Amino acid sequence: MALGMVLTVENVSKQFGGLHAVQGVSFGLEENEVLGLIGPNGSGKTTMLNLISGAYKPSAGRIALYGKDISGSSANAIATMGVARTFQIVRMLPSLTVLENVAAGGVFGHGRRWGQELEESARSLLTRVGLKNAEDAPVSVLTYIDQKRVELARALISDPKVLLLDEWLAGLSASELETGIALIKELRAEGRTIIVVEHVMDAIRSLCDRCIVMNSGAKIAEGAPKNVLADSEVIRAYLGTADA
């Protein structure tokens, strides 16, 4: 079953001034698995994604991608190795059109392309995330949820091997959620390895092979979703009730 480790996080910590955002977290990510990263607000999940994507450098510890140490690498170098992400609060490029916002992800780095080829992939990805007919609109007219769709398309255009999704499903209605979950399953079927940060437990249960629970910057539980979500510590710190 173990197809090899894509990512290994060893004893990683991150401090901001006196604030310990992540403290001594270790875990591995296997090829083609979907890993859920859950935990209370402020527990360090997004910081963890930022450390993996190179937005932050760890204060201590080591992160390796395909065996290569990336702890000190820049975000663009890590993106070029095939890691793409979305952001918890969407980051649109306001002076570019919707199509250009998507194309931006594929100009340099992993899966780079240009011209007709880039434009066509951007178009087909917009269709895939459910956003046809908006290509030439300024991105500011889109709703928040549609902007999240643009952001996923921008991540996918680099044909990433590892995809980091930061609360991409948040804010979807029940029926949209089903479509969203199906889309992430498809991405996995294409061979991608995915980390999802989510608060939507239905999504975590149906998507993830494994879950890591963080609290106050530390890992407090790891395992299959059904076991982890039944853990009394997790219920106390995160879920509140047995079934949220």
Place this chain on the structure above:
Amino acid sequence: MLETRNLSVFYGRHRAVEDVSVTVSKGEVVVMLGANCAGKSTFLRAVSGLTPVMTGGSVVLDGRDITHHPPHAVVEAGIALVPEDRGVFGDLTAHENLILGAHPRRARPHQAQNLDRVLSLFPKLAERRKQVVRTMSGGEQQMVAIGRAMMSAPSILMLDEPSLGLSPLLCSELFRALARVKETGVGILLVEQNAKQSLAIADRGYLLDNGHIAAADSAEALSRDEKVKRAYLGAG
């Protein structure tokens, strides 16, 4: 009481909100459900004066017409909005963000009192008063945004997807906090995807579809409605 009559918003030729009439009384929670492009956010922005509305519609607060008022005048009149993107000031501390919320003349004399109330609703903000908001987690920023709106001592509080990005535990805490806000006599207009929990604390609800009010009923009746169940509550 907040009342809108035949409120319409157009973006170019695109109709985002058409003839929407709703009421929100003091001490009442009203939830607005709808798909993600149904026009809910636009409606809240229109009430707040952030998006121009078509002539013919009106926004009335406690018998006073505040249609076409600029956003600061709407806040001064007593309506506060917590926008979907939160709109917190990232480089300021949590405390400074909250104090800024008390800027309306109406709210200034009661600043200390309102601050105590906000901090008792969100105890975590008391712990993190001196933290720069940019370094806070998404959920904590959401609390700052709601707290700041509460600092203006509104008679009507409008929230656009406040549970977005909150952990299950915080989410339940948020809805409990909103129920407590309601008890202080504030009227709450809530736009939410979390239909289950929002209907649980709501008195009434509206369904917005494609810019129109498609249904209006008590929260209890809406949560039993088959269509609502399918579209918003999920199969499970």
Place this chain on the structure above:
Amino acid sequence: MTAREKRYLVLGGLVFVAVAFLPFADTGYWLSLGISIAMYTVLATSWALFSGPTHYISLATAAFFGLGMYVAGVGVDLLPFPVLVLLAAAGGAVLAAVVGLATLRLSGVYFVIFTLGLAELVRQIVTWVQTTMGSSSGLYVLTGITEPMIYWQLLALAALVFLVGWWIGRSRLGFALRIIGNDEVVAAHSGINTARVKVMLFVISGTVAAVTGAILAPRWTYIEPTIAFSAMISFQVVIMALLGGAHRLWGPLLGVIPFTFLSDQISANFPNQTTLLFGVAFLLIVYAIPNGVVGLVENLLQGRKWRSG
């Protein structure tokens, strides 16, 4: 290349050929004005190549310009002039690369202040070197290069800058710059080496400014640090580029032409109130056309499209 692009290219070429005939019509007032326009067109256009999309406001133009002028001034009796121009280009490129690597991680206002300080620093160093090594603070640049020759050199440089700008605009590099100008975090996470792209563009504009300085050195015959490194050059370049519109390749040109005429009229008619009137004129223009001349032109075109559509 699309048919439309070809049309623009041919049209642009014809304009260059036409204005190249200016020295045959007049070698006095109009040629002198033509040289000013050509000089500021080159400086403002190359400035906007970097600062337009990235929004990094550089006030270092005078540092590069003065450096180029001094390379020409010092070497004028030792080396052939074309070699001096190449040396100035190399000097400008190296200075821009060093400064860019050191400062482009500074954001917003800190970058602006640093670049302003840079020009002053270079000026002070040159002054110090001259007064300790030589006797006077100035340099004589005596050559057989005439005004028309300076004008043609500037025109050729302007044509080169426009071609480079046009190429960048349609290349990956240009798109990467626009992404950086919108959000550097997104740019980096999209695999763009933001530092490298910014330094590359900063080097291009620094090189062009240094070459401009070298070309203009013979015109002034006597140069000294206060003239060559005058902060006014940096400010005027920024003002003209923003006045025209820094987000279009041809935008700065639309700022340079009216502003040069205006400043010429003001300094000729009101020699004692020049700075005051400059300021007033600038305020009025910004108030009347906040989006620059390009914005005005685009609005007019847009309006026409709507009426006809």
